[in-house]
Amino acid sequence: MPRITATVDEEHVALIEELSSDDGRYASKSEAVQECIQAYERVAELETENDRVRREKRAVINQRDEHRELVEYVDGERELQRMERERRNASIWQRAKWMILGRK
Template sequence: MQSITIKLSSETIDSLNSIAEAEHDGNRSDAVRELLSKGMDYDALEARHKEAQQQLRAVNARQEDVGELVEHVERERELQQRERERRDAPIWQRAKWWVLGRS
């Protein structure tokens, strides 16, 4: 392992000493290594979280597109059904619809 030197505020040193005493038998180097490792793990998890959010947004956008497509197909089917009904209806029925409207 390589050695490094850092300068920390008094509050940070007090916090580090507390962590070292509680979890590492007073060994500040082990405490710093663990804190750095946890920080890097946190960064990796945060990156995965952001990626998952982007994937979720993409899936939601696709679902919205599919929903719009389904609505369009349903409207188109309804229009085709009405056209078939109009075409197959007797002349008197079409005249009635023309005069009174179709309900």
């Protein structure tokens, strides 16, 4: 594995030393830094996945809204068809009454 030299802030040095101390999680400073880099890569992957899920959520919400509008339109059309059937089946006197007094 290639070696690199890096300059880091004192607080980061303290964190790396804490992680690589005898009671820390890692056996060496190199291992601690490698784990930090891998964690950074996982965070980047999770952010990408989070963005994808948010886009899918927006698409689903938009689709739900479109479906709701479609359902409202279909319900309105059904009501118009019901009223048309009722008008066709009504007697001439009933139709005349509706013309004079208005329908329901």
